[in-house]
Amino acid sequence: MPDNVGYTATRTPVNHTELMLTEAQFLQEAGVGLWLQAPLTAVQAREDRILTCEFATPAGPWRVTPQVVVDTSGDAVVAHLAQSAFQPDSADACQPVSLLFKLAGVDFRPLMDYARRHPEEFRPGSVFPDAADEHVNLWGYTSLLQQGHRDGRLKLLRNEMHIAGWLPRGELVVNVTRHASEGRPDAEQTGDAWLALCRQVMAFAGWFRQSVPGCARAYVAAIGNQVGVRESRRVQGHYTLTQRDVKQGACFDDSIACGGFPVDIHSSLEPGLSHTDAVVRGFEIAYRSLLPLTPHNLLVAGRCLSSDHAANGSLRITATCFATSEAAGVAAALAVGRGCLPAQLLPAAALRERLLQRGAIISLDSACA
Numbered sequence: 001m002p003d004n005v006g007y008t009a010t011r012t013p014v015n016h017t018e019l020m021l022t023e024a025q026f027l028q029e030a031g032v033g034l035w036l037q038a039p040l041t042a043v044q045a046r047e048d049r050i051l052t053c054e055f056a057t058p059a060g061p062w063r064v065t066p067q068v069v070v071d072t073s074g075d076a077v078v079a080h081l082a083q084s085a086f087q088p089d090s091a092d093a094c095q096p097v098s099l100l101f102k103l104a105g106v107d108f109r110p111l112m113d114y115a116r117r118h119p120e121e122f123r124p125g126s127v128f129p130d131a132a133d134e135h136v137n138l139w140g141y142t143s144l145l146q147q148g149h150r151d152g153r154l155k156l157l158r159n160e161m162h163i164a165g166w167l168p169r170g171e172l173v174v175n176v177t178r179h180a181s182e183g184r185p186d187a188e189q190t191g192d193a194w195l196a197l198c199r200q201v202m203a204f205a206g207w208f209r210q211s212v213p214g215c216a217r218a219y220v221a222a223i224g225n226q227v228g229v230r231e232s233r234r235v236q237g238h239y240t241l242t243q244r245d246v247k248q249g250a251c252f253d254d255s256i257a258c259g260g261f262p263v264d265i266h267s268s269l270e271p272g273l274s275h276t277d278a279v280v281r282g283f284e285i286a287y288r289s290l291l292p293l294t295p296h297n298l299l300v301a302g303r304c305l306s307s308d309h310a311a312n313g314s315l316r317i318t319a320t321c322f323a324t325s326e327a328a329g330v331a332a333a334l335a336v337g338r339g340c341l342p343a344q345l346l347p348a349a350a351l352r353e354r355l356l357q358r359g360a361i362i363s364l365d366s367a368c369a
């Protein structure tokens with residue numbers, strides 16, 4: 001659907017539960033073996049190569065001996081355990097964590113009437129669809145949020161929130177909670193964040209019922225299944241994607257994916273976002289950004305790939321993470337097939353060809369075609 005907030009060109013509403021069920025079907029149809037409740041906990045490396053990966057399964061530790069490893073753990077867990085180098089600013093410049101929640105039982109008529117009567121409360125450029133539309137995005141509620149804080153009902157001061165509504169279903173997905181993060185994931189910090197965020201969800205749900213028109217009978221129908229981490233470790237790779245690359249629409253001979261989302265950086269200290277810079281032309285992502293300096297048989301993809309803080313604010317978005325992860329998977333298969341290391345695929349002509357055959361968008365030219 002067109003993004004009526006004007007932030008991006010389009011948004012893709014999803015029913016999260018059916019999406020999860022569909023993904024399970026895709027995995028089965030593709031013959032993917034799934035290990036559940038089996039986090040990777042240890043890596044043994046020698047001479048800059050990963051020899052074994054160990055998983056903590058309910059039956060005890062399981063060890064595998066991989067030729068090539070793809071790390072899409074978000075937090076770069078494999079790279080961390082294998083002592084890869086990380087971007088120097090990872091720890092002190094990190095976005096806050098959040099927990100999204102879904103409210104059901106929303107009456108959209110008063111909710112939309114309020115938005116139309118108070119356009120100053122919302123992001124400039126917002127277009128308010130009428131209640132006959134199926135979906136709506138709203139970004140704002142500035143004075144209602146500030147009032148909730150002044151009244152003491154909301155401990156967290158926010159001056160904006162994003163809500164995505166599915167009108168015929170009476171459902172709203174709300175992005176407003178936040179908790180500061182140091183970017184060094186550990187079990188205790190994640191546990192503390194989870195408890196703080198759950199408390200915030202309850203406080204915001206109560207505030208919605210009392211203060212947001214159309215929400216008097218709303219209830220929490222779903223929450224994210226884990227703490228939502230926007231940013232943590234970012235590896236240091238053979239190329240680091242920079243803010244300049246993202247802003248200027250960089251192109252690379254070894255490009256394996258494209259991005260185009262605005263640089264979207266939430267602040268841990270301020271009640272809003274610290275950056276919402278437009279990315280006018282889009283940008284390419286080099287295969288070298290998926291290659292950590294060491295170990296040599298590791299690829300990283302998703303939000304932990306080699307990028308600076310600002311560039312990460314754009315490439316961390318789901319579609320771009322899908323694209324870089326697909327490229328890393330195809331590269332790993334090619335490297336295993338050839339019996340070579342991932343870096344030996346450079347300048348990446350065969351990889352790019354394989355991605356194009358799969359319908360991937362790997363250059364700005366094809367993205368604009």
Ligand SMILES: Cc1cc2nc3c(=O)[nH]c(=O)nc-3n(C[C@H](O)[C@H](O)[C@H](O)COP(=O)(O)OP(=O)(O)OC[C@H]3O[C@@H](n4cnc5c(N)ncnc54)[C@H](O)[C@@H]3O)c2cc1C
Nearest residue numbers: 039040072073074077098228229230302303316317318321
């Ligand atoms: C609050 C919030 C709102 C967002 N809103 C949007 C949005 O509206 N649109 C959008 O496109 N993007 C959005 N994003 C961004 C996007 O969801 C993430 O950046 C993206 O999912 C990152 O993908 P990833 O695959 O790199 O990491 P993740 O999605 O974090 O996936 C990593 C996976 O690895 C698993 N894992 C971690 N460690 C281990 C281990 N040791 N062993 C085994 N498995 C492990 C994790 O459980 C997880 O399943 C949002 C993010 C947040 C936090």
